[in-house]
Every structure is written in structure tokens, then in C-alpha cells.
Amino acid sequence: VADKDEAQGLKNIRDFLKVRTGYDVFPLSFRLIVLDTDLLINKSLNIMIQNSIVSAPLWDSHTSRFAGLLTATDYMNVIQYYCQFPEEMSKLDQFRLSSLRDIEKAIGAVPIETISVNPLLPLYEACKGMLKTRARRIPLVDKDDETGREWVVSVITQYRILKFIAVNNEHNTVLLKRTVRELNLGTYTNVATAQMTSPVLDVIQMMVHRNISCVPIIDKDNRLLNVFEAVDIIPCIKGGVYEELAGSVGDALLRRPEDSPGIYTCSEHDRLGAIFDTVRKSRVHRLVVVDDENKLKGIVSLSDILAYVLLSPVD
Ligand code: ADP
Structure with a gap:
């Protein structure tokens, strides 16, 4: 049913x-x-x-x-x-x-x-x-x-x-009861990550080469600390000062504007309907999938959600 x-x-x-x-x-x-x-x-x-x-x-x-x-x-x-x-x-x-x-x-x-x-x-x-x-x-x-x-x-x-x-579809999104894991929604293997001390330039190259718009930042125990997003480079090169790119991801993240939306996480056991609740209430640009100990498991991008909602077979 x-x-x-x-x-x-x-x-x-x-x-x-x-x-x-x-x-x-x-x-x-x-x-x-x-x-x-x-x-x-x-x-x-x-x-x-x-x-x-x-x-x-x-x-x-x-x-x-x-x-x-x-x-x-x-x-x-x-x-x-x-x-x-x-x-x-x-x-x-x-x-x-x-x-x-x-x-x-x-x-x-x-x-x-x-x-x-x-x-x-x-x-x-x-x-x-x-x-x-x-x-x-x-x-x-x-x-x-x-x-x-x-x-x-x-x-x-x-x-x-x-x-x-x-x-506009609260009555429809409540019907989406299958979980992130059941839907195999997102990417769980070969996730591109970096550490706070990684040079920003390395992270940018990673994003360019893999055509992704974000890289989770983790500690040495694979715990999620933050997410570096493509838009985070804009304040880094403000005024045409490209030298700042030699700095670390940690420094770059400090330049984020105050009103930036923050990062959103979910668990593999969350239902897609619950994810839509988060989208309804917040400025979500992706969800990082973590376990109970906040360790990184994978990433669910907006394109992953859109592809499932639009293109998955329904019969
Ligand atoms: P969007 O198109 O929503 O901006 P991305 O370009 O970041 O999202 O994601 C494109 C695809 O790459 C998605 O299937 C997503 O799951 C995957 N992906 C996103 N970030 C990473 C990452 N850091 N490592 C591996 N795969 C990723």
C-alpha cells in the first residue's frame, strides 16, 4: 500500500x-x-x-x-x-x-x-x-x-x-514514505571530501573535475564539520585578490556571509516526505547523509531529489 x-x-x-x-x-x-x-x-x-x-x-x-x-x-x-x-x-x-x-x-x-x-x-x-x-x-x-x-x-x-x-504539494509529499536508503537516493561511494586544513585550490579543482557543487568537510574520524560550496569561492576572490586561494578551507569558510543558510543533514532512515518538510521550511541546497555519530555516509543533492520525483518509473 x-x-x-x-x-x-x-x-x-x-x-x-x-x-x-x-x-x-x-x-x-x-x-x-x-x-x-x-x-x-x-x-x-x-x-x-x-x-x-x-x-x-x-x-x-x-x-x-x-x-x-x-x-x-x-x-x-x-x-x-x-x-x-x-x-x-x-x-x-x-x-x-x-x-x-x-x-x-x-x-x-x-x-x-x-x-x-x-x-x-x-x-x-x-x-x-x-x-x-x-x-x-x-x-x-x-x-x-x-x-x-x-x-x-x-x-x-x-x-x-x-x-x-x-x-504546494503537502498532501502529496506526505505520501512519499520510502526512506532515503530504500530509494537509494544520492551518492554513497567515492564521495569527494576535504579537511579544514585542505587548500581551497585543491577543493576547487575537485569540484571542477567532478562537476559537483559541494564538498563535505570532515575531521580525521570522518565526522561532518561543514560543507564547502561552489558559491563559497565568491568572497574568497573578492576584489580580484586571488592570493587568498592559497589558504585553507577553514579560512575560506570564515568569509561566508552572515545570512548563509547553513548545512542540512539527514539520516538514511529519513523518508523523502520528511525531506520535503525540510525543503518547505528552510533554504536547503543539499542534504548531507550522516549516521547517529555524525559520521559522513553520503550526499543527497537537489538534482538527486528532482530526478527521482520526475523520472523514476511509477507503474
Ligand atoms: P546539484 O546538481 O544539485 O547542484 P551536485 O552537482 O553537487 O548537485 O551533484 C551532482 C551529483 O553528484 C549528485 O548525484 C550528487 O549526489 C553527487 N555529488 C554531489 N556532491 C558530491 C561529492 N562531494 N562527492 C561525490 N558525489 C557528489
């Missing part, structure tokens, strides 16, 4: 996403900071920090077109570039956002496919596109009927979608 309930809950959530659009996810009034591709990369960092944002759509004012999304991954690429071409360091403060694609090419990074979706399309499609490309955020780009010009409405994130599901 539990499984029948589970299937019904999943079906209802999918039906919900099929009749909601990108426009439904946003409050009536919100702000969107769009950055011009002529802006210097270093200046963009200050703008991100001052406005407490971690990504922004880019606008090419020469062509009046949407030019992709700026995220922490781009800054990680810049750091990689600096490691591979230290002699270019003096040029770094002249780079503009329009150079990001060249930097990506120079270091041989796999470009993240910048798909955008029309906000009038069902959310279900946007979510599937997100999972397929492994993009963590998708810009919603609409077209003006009269002028044919594009404009960026907003950016949709995995976090926003899960929150939207959680808030």
Missing part, C-alpha cells in the same frame, strides 16, 4: 508541474539583476556580493541578446585559468564577462549548455531540460511579440522548483 501511495504522490506532483508554468513560480514582484557582458569580471564579483546574489543572466548590449548565465562555475574556471597560465595573472583584471567563453576554452572545460526556456512552457519541461543538461539554473527567456526581441524574465533554479513543489 505504501508503494501505491508513493506512486500516486509522484504522479500528482508530475501532473502539478505539467499545469504550472515558469511564470507561476515567481512572486508578483521581484528584482532581477542582469549584467552587461562588457563589465569587468572583477567588478561583477563586487556586484554579486553587494546584492547577495550568486548568479546573474548576461546581456550582450551590442546584439541586444541574452548571452548566458554567470555562475560560481565561471569564477572557478577563471581560477583554473590562473593556475594553468600564471603568467597571464596581470591580465586578469582586464578581462570582461565577454571573455568567459574564451577562458572556458583555454582551460578545456566542458561548456555548460546554456539552454533557456520560455516561461510560458510547462514547468515539467523546464525541469526535464535542467536534469538532462545538468544545468543547476535555467534562464527564462521570453520574446516580445511586436519587436521580436528577447528579454530575460528570471532564472529558475532547482532549489526554487523543489520549494515550489514542497509548498
